[in-house]
Every structure is written in structure tokens, then in C-alpha cells.
Amino acid sequence: MLDLIADQGVKIADQGLDSSPLAIRGLTVSYGQKPAVFSVDMTVQPGAMTAIIGPNGAGKSTLLKAALGIVSPLSGQVSVFGRPLDKQRARIAYVPQRASVDWDFPTRVIDVILMGLSRELGLLGRVRARHVSCATECLNRVGMQDFADRQIGQLSGGQQQRVFLARALAQNADLYLLDEPFAGVDAATEKAIIEVLKSLKEAGKTVVVVHHDLATVTDYFDHVFLINTRKVAEGSVAEAFTAETLQSAYGGRLATAQIDQISRALG
Amino acid sequence: MSGEEFVPLSLTPLLIGTFAAIACALPGNFLVLRKQALIGDAISHVVLPGIVVAFLLTGAISTWPMMLGAAGAAILAVVLIEAIRRLGQIEPGAAMGVVFTTMFAAGVLLLEQTDTSTVHLDVEHALYGNLESLIWLDATGWSSLWDLEALAGLPPELSRIGLTLIGVILFTWLFWRPLKISTFDEGFARTIGIRTGVLGMALVITAAIAAVAAFDAVGSIIVIAMFICPPAAARMMTNRLETQIVWSVVFAIISAVAGYVLAGYGPLWLGGADAVSAAGMIATMSGLILALTAKFGPCRARVGVQNSS
Numbered sequence: 001m002l003d004l005i006a007d008q009g010v011k012i013a014d015q016g017l018d019s020s021p022l023a024i025r026g027l028t029v030s031y032g033q034k035p036a037v038f039s040v041d042m043t044v045q046p047g048a049m050t051a052i053i054g055p056n057g058a059g060k061s062t063l064l065k066a067a068l069g070i071v072s073p074l075s076g077q078v079s080v081f082g083r084p085l086d087k088q089r090a091r092i093a094y095v096p097q098r099a100s101v102d103w104d105f106p107t108r109v110i111d112v113i114l115m116g117l118s119r120e121l122g123l124l125g126r127v128r129a130r131h132v133s134c135a136t137e138c139l140n141r142v143g144m145q146d147f148a149d150r151q152i153g154q155l156s157g158g159q160q161q162r163v164f165l166a167r168a169l170a171q172n173a174d175l176y177l178l179d180e181p182f183a184g185v186d187a188a189t190e191k192a193i194i195e196v197l198k199s200l201k202e203a204g205k206t207v208v209v210v211h212h213d214l215a216t217v218t219d220y221f222d223h224v225f226l227i228n229t230r231k232v233a234e235g236s237v238a239e240a241f242t243a244e245t246l247q248s249a250y251g252g253r254l255a256t257a258q259i260d261q262i263s264r265a266l267g
Numbered sequence: 268m269s270g271e272e273f274v275p276l277s278l279t280p281l282l283i284g285t286f287a288a289i290a291c292a293l294p295g296n297f298l299v300l301r302k303q304a305l306i307g308d309a310i311s312h313v314v315l316p317g318i319v320v321a322f323l324l325t326g327a328i329s330t331w332p333m334m335l336g337a338a339g340a341a342i343l344a345v346v347l348i349e350a351i352r353r354l355g356q357i358e359p360g361a362a363m364g365v366v367f368t369t370m371f372a373a374g375v376l377l378l379e380q381t382d383t384s385t386v387h388l389d390v391e392h393a394l395y396g397n398l399e400s401l402i403w404l405d406a407t408g409w410s411s412l413w414d415l416e417a418l419a420g421l422p423p424e425l426s427r428i429g430l431t432l433i434g435v436i437l438f439t440w441l442f443w444r445p446l447k448i449s450t451f452d453e454g455f456a457r458t459i460g461i462r463t464g465v466l467g468m469a470l471v472i473t474a475a476i477a478a479v480a481a482f483d484a485v486g487s488i489i490v491i492a493m494f495i496c497p498p499a500a501a502r503m504m505t506n507r508l509e510t511q512i513v514w515s516v517v518f519a520i521i522s523a524v525a526g527y528v529l530a531g532y533g534p535l536w537l538g539g540a541d542a543v544s545a546a547g548m549i550a551t552m553s554g555l556i557l558a559l560t561a562k563f564g565p566c567r568a569r570v571g572v573q574n575s576s
Contacts, residue, residue, distance in 0.1 A: 032356070070454045086460070094458040101452045105300065106508045106566075115448050119459055123444060151506035151566075171459075 019082050021046050021175045021206040022067060027076030029059070029066045036062040040076070040231050044175075047204050049197060050223040051211040053241075055250050058228045060210045061097065061179050068094055068177065080175065090119055093173035095164045097180050103153045103160060110148040112163055113138055116170030138169040141199075143192050158189030165193055176200060178209045182216075194220055217241055275406040280398045281527050283425050284489070284549055287481035288519035290432040291493035293439050294474040296508070296515050299498040300450050305360055306348075306471055307494025309367035310478040311487040313344040316374030323381060330423065334479055341475035344370060345468070398485050398527070398545040401425070424484040431480035438473045439512075442466065447508055488550045493519060496553035503564030522553040 022044040029037040037059040044050055052060045065071045067078050069085055080088035093116070113135035114127060121127065139145045142162040147155065155163065161181055168176055176197070182190050197207050197220075211217065217224060217237065224241045226232035226249040233245035291307065298304045317340025321332045344366050351362040405411065405420030412418070439446070449456035449463045456463050478490045501514035526549030531542045561567055 065454065068454075068458045070457045089458065089460040092458060094455055096452060096454045100454060102300075105451045106502060106506050106511050107447075107451065108507060111507075112451075115451075115455070118444055118448060121444065123441060153506070167455075 019046070020044055020079075021081055022177075022208065023079045023082075024063075024067055025077045027063070027066055027078070028074045029062050029071060030074055031062075035074075035229060037066060037073075037227070038229050040227065042067075042225055042231065042234065044206060044208055045223055046206050047201065048222040049201050049207045049209065049220065050225060051209050051217055051221040052225045052227060053211055053214065053217065053249070054227040054232070058249070060227060063227060064094075064177055064179055064208070064210055068092065091174040093168035093171035093176050095168045095176070095178040095181055097183070098157060098161050098164065100179075103155070105152065107152055108148070109139070109144065109150050109152055109155070109163055110135055112152060113166050113170050116167040119171075135166075135170055138166040139163075141169055141196055142166045156186070158185040161185050161189055162192060165196060169196070174205055176205060176207045178207070180210050180212060182211065182213060214246070270408040274408055274411055275403050277527070277531070278406070279403045279422055279425055280401050280545065281524060283401050283422070283428055283484045284398055284527050284545065285520055285523040286425075286428040286432045287485045287489055288493045288497070288523040288549065288553075289516055290428065290435045290477040291474075291481055291490055292497040292515045292519040293435050293512070294470060294477060295494035296498040296501070296512055297446055297450050297470055298474060298494060299502065300508075301467075303359065303471075304495045304499075305363045306345075307474060307478060308491050309344055309348065309363045310341045310471075310475045311482060311490035311494075312367040312371035313340045313374075314479050314482050314487070316340055316370050316377060317343075319374050319377040319381070323377070330427070330483065334483065337479040337482065338475060340370065341479065342472070345471055345475070398549075399531075399542070401484065428480050428484050431477055435473060435477050438469070442469070446470065485549075486546045489546050492550035492553045493522075496550075496557045497522065500553075500557040500560040500564070503560040503567040506566050518553065518556050522549050522556060526550070526552040 020043050022042070024040060024042040027037055027040045027042075028035055036057075040059075040063060042063070052063060054060050062071060066073045066076070067085075069078075078085050081091060085092075110132070114121075114131060116138070117127075117131050117134065121131065136145060136148060139148055142165050144159060144162050144166060147159065147163075152160065152163065165178075165181065168178075178197075181193055185193070197209070200207055209221070211221070218241070221237055223235065224237055225234045226240065226245050228249045228251075232249040233240040233242075295304065295307060298306055314337035317336040317338070318333045319336075320340070321336025324336075325332045347366045348359065348362045351357070351365060352359050355362070401422045401424050403411075403417075403421055405417040407417070445456065445461045445466055448459075449461050449466055453463050474494070478487075478494075481490045481493070497515040497518035498511070500518050501511045504514045505511050527545045529552070530545040530548035533548070534541060534543055
């Protein structure tokens with residue numbers, strides 16, 4: 001036991017816990033009797049794109065929400081760039097699941113983007129021309145500049161997802177956390193989103209994505225984090241995204257054909 | 268109608284009715300969008316046992332103990348609703364329904380069982396209020412508005428609901444941005460540091476204060492109607508929250524003024540003899556406006572439905 005603790009201590013130091021964009025230790029979250037996330041450690045690598053992968057109900061979204069303080073964990077610590085979450089809110093941008101909000105809400109696309117500037121605007125700060133032009137620029141980056149004045153309910157699913165991404169861009173953060181941004185979007189939107197995420201990475205930002213499509217993991221991401229309530233594997237795609245770890249995370253739920261396909265893709 | 272008649276008899280009830288309508292409609296906008304509109308219903312019912320208990324404790328109709336009793340009951344109800352929702356793991360609507368019916372029933376029982384017949388405190392007053400009686404006898408005409416002596420004789424309900432309205436407006440103005448963001452996307456709101464739990468509670472407490480002040484002046488019928496009807500009608504007029512707020516205030520004013528006038532004179536125009544309850548007519552007007560906007564409002568269709576599955 002002592003060995004184990006010492007071992008972990010070394011590992012944490014090696015991974016640079018102090019400066020990691022997102023470091024999670026011993027996180028346990030429970031909605032009812034059964035834990036949704038159990039004693040999870042995670043260390044996100046800076047300047048990379050990390051996919052959180054696991055079967056349905058494995059606690060992927062819950063892990064993200066607990067890391068952001070949206071749900072309260074039973075136990076565990078979260079640090080963001082080496083400091084407590086509450087001191088680092090300005091450096092984080094979060095893109096929730098599209099279905100988590102009511103798109104019938106009476107507001108326009110541009111107003112949603114401006115929500116990303118609300119820390120800068122404060123309680124009563126006036127929205128000035130430079131804020132609007134910043135928001136418009138963010139809409140530009142996701143190819144939605146023509147929709148600024150639309151009511152958000154008039155958008156397609158893919159367009160809604162892009163609006164959420166544009167709001168995160170407006171936050172001008174260092175760490176981007178996205179919950180299933182590719183779920184139920186059209187191919188053009190998926191392409192647009194991945195282009196934006198790659199440009200963020202090139203600008204030195206850290207991107208963490210809850211992802212469900214195993215076929216695109218190797219194309220899109222540098223690192224993976226496999227979870228099924230407990231952590232299954234963590235590391236670079238080459239090292240942690242293997243037939244064995246997938247089998248272990250998904251159990252019998254992943255068809256052998258899928259695993260073969262992934263193994264072939266991995267070479 | 269001349270100023271000599273209008274100012275003492277109609278001006279103050281009109282103002283009180285209008286202020287009460289606006290004070291409830293403003294927070295109602297957020298409650299409706301948060302699908303918490305029933306909380307207005309709940310609060311306006313649970314204030315009854317609070318008021319009765321305050322009366323039993325103090326033995327007199329004095330405003331501040333009663334308002335405190337009402338506010339205490341409202342807060343107890345909010346806590347109970349939250350507790351039942353969490354412990355029972357049921358939807359908030361069901362928890363609200365259970366709490367407010369039980370507390371209102373307890374209030375009615377208390378009223379029946381205690382000697383409150385000598386004072387102006389009964390179920391009818393609780394429901395319809397007493398808007399018509401809030402007259403300004405010291406006034407002699409429009410000039411009384413500049414007469415300090417006459418102004419001192421204004422019904423105290425007017426200043427209470429006026430102050431409440433100012434408080435509600437200040438709350439809405441000051442917390443406009445966090446209210447809007449957390450109503451639309453609570454998860455995102457938390458990540459940017461908005462304390463959504465505290466803010467949600469503050470919204471409900473603001474609504475509770477508005478409900479208690481309005482209840483004091485005009486009864487619970489108006490409260491229930493104004494939390495829901497003007498905001499819901501306003502939603503069908505626009506796709507922008509800012510504009511929706513303005514419409515809801517316009518509808519609240521129209522309901523209050525038209526309701527008051529129709530209640531006082533409508534039956535006479537129809538050849539009847541007596542006036543009808545102003546509070547009832549105001550609530551009816553708001554329902555009528557809601558029906559009209561539901562049929563003819565430009566933004567009544569849920570255009571996004573096909574995409575949001």
C-alpha cells in the first residue's frame with residue numbers, strides 16, 4: 001500500500017500536476033445509490049486534444065460537469081492550471097450538450113455569443129460595438145455569420161452546435177471542454193467544428209472533448225481518456241487507445257468487428 | 268369622469284392594481300421560461316397560512332407581522348418543495364403541487380377554526396382582495412397630488428406595492444444578465460461563475476415578496492394570473508427576451524386598467540346594477556389577452572421543434 005502511494009506520488013509529479021490545464025484526483029460523483037464516476041484521476045496534457053471515451057452511461061459527461069463544478073462531487077479535487085477551479089473560471093470555456101438547453105428560448109444567435117463575453121461585461125456593462133464585432137468574428141470562425149439575427153429556435157441541430165462553439169470562442173479561454181459536440185450534427189458541421197478545434201490547438205490551447213465516435217478518434221485526437229465509471233486507460237492515442245483498453249471499457253458492448261477496424265486503423 | 272370623482276375613488280385602486288400586476292409579471296417572465304411558473308401559484312397560496320398564523324400570534328391586523336408571516340410561509344414552502352423534490356426524486360411541479368395545496372388547506376382550516384370573523388380576514392378576501400376599497404378619501408381632485416396633507420392619507424397599500432415594484436425592477440435590472448444566462452443555460456452559467464442556486468433562490472424570493480405585497484393589496488387571484496398570463500402572452504409577441512419583458516409590462520398594465528374599468532362600469536353598460544370584482548376582472552382580462560396572443564401572436568409557433576429532438 002505504501003509503495004502504491006509512493007508510486008502514484010512520483011507519477012503525479014512526472015505528469016506535472018502543478019501546471020496541468022486540468023488535474024482531477026479521486027473524483028467520485030453519485031446521482032443516487034450508484035456512483036456515476038468512481039475515484040477517477042485525470043491529468044490533461046497541455047496544448048493537446050484529448051477525447052473522453054466510454055460507453056453510454058459510463059460517466060463521461062458527469063466527469064466533465066464535476067470537473068467544472070456543475071455537479072457537486074462526493075469527493076475529489078480539481079485543479080485548473082495548478083489553481084482551484086474558482087480562481088480560473090476566466091480560463092475555461094465549456095460547450096454543453098446541445099440538448100441540455102431549450103432552444104425555444106427567446107433570444108438571437110448574436111445574444112448567445114455575447115453571453116461568452118459576460119465575464120468581461122460584468123453585471124451592468126454596456127454591450128459596445130467592439131463586443132458585437134468580437135461576437136461576429138466568432139460567428140465567422142464557425143461559418144455562421146449570416147445567422148446573427150436569427151432566433152435560435154430557427155437553427156438546425158448542426159447550426160445550434162456551431163453557435164455554442166462560437167460562444168466558447170468568445171470566452172477566449174485556455175482550456176476548452178466540449179460535451180459531445182459531434183452528436184447528431186451534419187458532416188459539414190463536424191468538419192467545421194474539428195477545423196476550429198485544431199486551430200485552437202495550434203494556438204496552444206488545450207481541448208478536451210467527450211466523444212462517442214470511435215472511428216474518428218485517431219484522426220481527431222492526440223490523447224484519450226477511457227472511462228467506464230472508473231478510469232480504464234489514459235495516455236496518447238497510440239498507447240491508450242488499443243483493442244485491449246476498448247474491450248475493457250466497453251466490455252461486451254463493442255462488436256468485435258469494430259475493434260478489428262480500430263486495430264487496423266491503428267496499424 | 269371629473270378629477271373630483273376619479274382621483275379619490277379610482278386613481279389609487281388603478282395604481283395599486285397596475286403596480287401589483289407589473290411587480291408579478293416581471294419575475295413571471297423568468298419563472299415561465301424556467302418552467303417554474305407554478306411557483307407563483309404556490310407562493311400565492313402558501314401566504315394564507317402565514318398570514319393567519321401571524322394574526323393568531325399578534326392578535327391584530329397589522330401589516331408588518333402579517334407580511335413577515337407571509338414571507339416566512341413562502342420561504343418554508345420553497346424549502347419544502349426543494350426537500351420533497353430531492354428526497355422523493357420527483358419533478359418540481361409535483362413537489363410544488365403537493366406543498367401548496369397542503370399549506371393552503373391548512374390556512375383555510377386555521378381561518379375557519381379561529382375567531383377571525385370580526386376582522387377583515389377571510390377566504391373571500393384572500394382570493395379577491397379588496398381593491399375597490401383602497402380609496403383615497405383625502406383627495407379632492409387632481410390638485411391633491413401636490414397637497415402634502417392629502418398625500419398623507421393615501422392608502423398604505425399603495426406605498427407598499429410601489430416600493431415592492433421598485434425593488435422588483437431593481438432586482439431585474441441589476442441581475443438581468445445572470446438571470447438571462449442562467450435561465451437559458453444553467454450549466455454554462457455555472458462555469459462562468461454565476462451562482463445559479465443562489466440566483467434561482469433570489470428570483471423565487473423576489474417573486475414571493477411581490478406575491479405577498481400584491482396579495483396584501485389585491486388578493487391571490489391577480490397574483491396567480493399575473494405571474495403567468497402577461498409573460499406567456501408576451502412570449503408569443505416576440506423572439507427576444509428584452510422585448511418580451513416590455514410586452515409583459517404592457518399586457519399587465521392593459522389588464523389592470525381595462526379590468527378595473529370593466530369591473531366598475533361594464534355591468535352598468537350592460538344594464539346591470541352592481542359592479543363585479545375588479546381583481547377577478549383584471550385576471551380575466553389577462554387570460555383574454557393570453558388567448559388572443561395564442562391565436563394571433565406573431566411568434567406563437569415553436570419553429571425549432573423539428574430540430575431539437
